[in-house]
Amino acid sequence: MPTGELARALRSWRDRVSPSDVGLPDVGPRRTVGLRREELAAVAGISVDYVVQLEQGRARNPSTQVLAALARALRLSHDERDLLYRAGGAQPPAAGVVPRHIGPGTARVLDRLADTPVAVFTASWDLLHANPPWNALLGVTDAVSASSRSGNLVWRHFTGAPSPVVHTEEEHDQLGRTLVGDLRRAMAGYPDDRELAALVAELRQVSPAFAERWDDFAVTPRTAARKTIDSPVVGRVTLDCDVLATLDSDLRIVVYTARPHSEDARALDRLLRATGVVPDRPRHDPNDAA
Known part of the structure; x- marks a missing residue:
């Protein structure tokens, strides 16, 4: 140029x-x-x-x-x-590489969810963006570099990285199977992505559990789930966790929401106010009336 x-x-x-x-x-x-x-x-x-x-x-x-x-x-x-x-002197991402671009339409949707915990991941579960409510709830930092394993959800799961999400043994195993299935899909869809291939190779070396799941070739379907997060600010809060997919960039938008007027909704609201994510002003809730 x-x-x-x-x-x-x-x-x-x-x-x-x-x-x-x-x-x-x-x-x-x-x-x-x-x-x-x-x-x-x-x-x-x-x-x-x-x-x-x-x-x-x-x-x-x-x-x-x-x-x-x-x-x-x-x-x-x-x-x-x-x-x-x-x-900038760089080659644009190739067609056979996992997309990492958050387009303007998706960005506007994220802006509308300013008081909702939301994060955006790639098809291989690299973290691209986490908004302030997400960081307040889960303590995950934003702007993780593409080469950093610490921002990859599959790596964190199979290497035992600390997480505030509370799982039973069965839930932990089910999530692991689902994440491995997602990587299988990503490998099939993006065969030229060297970073993805390196991630899988390293996981096979450091995690026997991952290697076992990878070698059985099972692809577990993803379903919506309820997650319990152990917050040091408000204690345990249980929220609905939904994963939305974008068609143009094959991104994963993870959203945590609470049932309206529930104790979990009030706990999430207290957390966001206590951490300064939303202004600390009274909000009317008919369930709080005497």
């Missing part, structure tokens, strides 16, 4: 995105047409200084993780994301 193409593209794309487009409050007079640099940095999870360097053409060859984060923050389409990668 021509010199300076990345800098010009970033400035142009930033100008067309408003704070409300990315779930930020639009407060006070603005000299900037779209997002300020510090707002783009906050949404993308990178430093303001690095955004400045990119827009001034002083930073070259950003990592694919940074490019993916910028594409999500700027609400780029698939074609625009590919242009961003090429302008």
Whole structure:
């Protein structure tokens, strides 16, 4: 790409995105047409200084993780994301590789769920995005790099990573079988993904349980479930856990919800207020009336 193409593209794309487009409050007079640099940095999870360097053409060859984060923050389409990668000196993700792009439509849906625990995973269960309610409930950090095993749900499950989700032995085994089946589907759908192949190879080495499940070739269907989370703030809370799939990017959107007016709903509300995720102001609940 021509010199300076990345800098010009970033400035142009930033100008067309408003704070409300990315779930930020639009407060006070603005000299900037779209997002300020510090707002783009906050949404993308990178430093303001690095955004400045990119827009001034002083930073070259950003990592694919940074490019993916910028594409999500700027609400780029698939074609625009590919242009961003090429302008940044990287090859766009190939067709046979697990998609990692959160498109603008999916991003707008996520913005609407600002007070609901939601996370987005790839088809191979790499964490791409977790909103503040999710982090308050489960303590999982956002913006995990593509090469980090700690952000992969299958790796965490089979290596015994700490989790606030309370499972019986049967539930733990069932979840393991389901996750292995999901990886089987991903391997079949994305045969050129070297990172996915490496994940499976490493899991076979470090986890006999995974190797056993992998070798029996069973593909367990996924069903909706109720999960109990042991929160250090409000104690145990039991929520419905649903996994939604996007058709264009083959993503997994995991959503935790509580039955309306239940004790679990009130516990979740207290958690989000105690952690500052939602404002601490009274909310009317007819079940609370004397």
